[in-house]
Amino acid sequence: MKAIITVLGEDRVGIIAKVSSLLADEGINILDISQTIMQDVFTMIMLVDISGSTSKISDISEKLDACGKELGVSITIKHEDLFKSMHRI
Amino acid sequence: MINPFEIMETINMIREENLDIRTITMGISLLDCIGDDSNICSGKVYDKITSCAEKLVSCGNDIEKEYGIPIINKRISVTPISIVAQSSGDYVKFARAMDKAAKEVGVNFIGGYSALVHKGYTKGDEEFINSIPEALSTTNLVCSSVNIGSTRSGINMDAVGKMGNIIKDTAKASEKDAGFACAKLVVFCNAVPDNPFMAGAFHGVGEGECVINVGVSGPGVVKCALEKVKDGDFGVIADTIKKTAFKITRMGQLVATEASKRLGVPFGIVDLSLAPTPAVGDSVAYILEEIGLEKCGAPGTTAALALLNDAVKKGGTMASSYVGGLSGAFIPVSEDAGMIAAARSGALSLEKLEAMTCVCSVGIDMVVVPGDTTADTISGIIADEAAIGMINSKTTAVRLIPACGKKVGDTVEFGGLLGSGPVMPVSKYNCSEFIARGGRIPAPLHSLKN
Secondary structure, three states, rough: OEEEEEEEEOOOOOOOHHHHHHHHHOOOOEEEEEEEOOOEEEEEEEEOOOOOOOHHHHHHHHHHHHHHHHHOEEEEEEEEEHHHHHHHO | OOOOOHHHHHHHHHHOOOOOOEEEEEEEEOOOOOOOOOOHHHHHHHHHHHHHHHOOHHHHHHHHHOOOOOEEEEEEEOOHHHHOOOOOOOOHHHHHHHHHHHHHHHHOOEEEEEEOOOOOOOHHHHHHHHHHHHHOOOOEEEEEEEEEEOOOOEEHHHHHHHHHHHHHHHHOOOOHHHHHHHEEEEEEOOOOOOOOOOOOOOOOOOOOEEEEEEEEOHHHHHHHHOOOOOOOOOHHHHHHHHHHHHHHHHHHHHHHHHHHHOOOOOEEEEEEEEEEOOOOOOOOHHHHHHHHHOOOOOOOHHHHHHHHHHHHHHHHHHHOOOOOOOOEEEOOOOOOHHHHHHHHHHHOOHHHHHHHOOOOOOEEEEEEOOOOOOHHHHHHHHHHHHOOOOOOOOOOOEEEEEOOOOOOOOOEEHHHHHOOEEEEEOOOOOOOOOHOOOOOEEEOOOOOOO
């Protein structure tokens, strides 16, 4: 299953490193990554494949949430289908 | 990969603009529970509800976590109890069984303590209606509705007269909670059998064994989208609402399909209603004000609401394979921060609300009136609202709370999604003779329309 992770907040050293090492530990493969500053906010969007992970998406979500708090940013993970259904016919 | 702006739009809708799925409602048929022993029947009702809906809440929670979409309520609607319990009687026992079952499976409301008496009532229906005050004041999660009129059969004025008294009795029976039980009682004209929203949800007799209906939300999202087109004319406004409604509804369709697949229960409908909450930024009234009104209730409110309601339907219809339920903008006063403010400041009157209900769903909803409002006046308000529904072939409803001991200017706190309601003034002129006539207002003509 594919999911989209978003990271929003103030830019600082090590955000990508920290998030990607957490994902690596969980066995989650990063398929695509983009990073930009949108309306003055650091915005990172990742497309990931979580089928290789043994954790449930809800557990991954909690871990990402804790990681986000540590970094002072907001991290979400949502099923790719949510975005597809809202923006594609 | 999906465009980053689209991704951020969705994330913002959920994070900042209160986008959520308002309710996943499981409709359950109880027709196979009918029998002549109320103990056995109510036991069957409990068993059927708890077995069908055993996984409803956990499934809703799983979808919520997996897709990252807040799903606020998980609810159940059942076959009208006046039908299910008519051969056994002892109606309140069924309300208790429903309440117990709802608590067991963890839903926050169960609807269907209902009767359909739009043309006339059977002996059983009458006894059932008399049981409503006790049923609602001695249970926590049971919601009740009574359909007193329809476009095809006219308005049962005997039932209208009775419901005025029932609402008063229900308020009195829950006096210590400021008449809270009345918030769980809706009087309908043209009630729909697949409505997922409370308090009016019931599982109609033409429905299947068990279905999943979903109600979406999103007034905050519509308002935020309109903030970006400040200079647009009405074409732009309608278009913006349509596009937003499309996206909101697609999310509802996704959740409905997924819940139906996981629970092994057919998908019924997505209800396109824009349902507000008392949270700031989740208000239908604020959308109307964003369109250009100083306060909801100002001249132009009905036109703005008509545009909003129609555009939501146009956008939403294409986004879902099956649309149903009430599908329109809700204007419950106590559940909408903008409506509360408008009513408190005097901008919004009961009469203006009535006009607004001509162009949207559902009706005079969650309106607190003074405790000394007479039963006949309440019946008069119900009759007016039912007439609007009957003539315009639409659903209308009345959910009034005559708050014991409260007068105009006071506020009643309900808490949670039900919010708080300022006590609104009602006409001081009497309609007792009109209500006392009884009988039935004949069904209207459907040609020569002007």
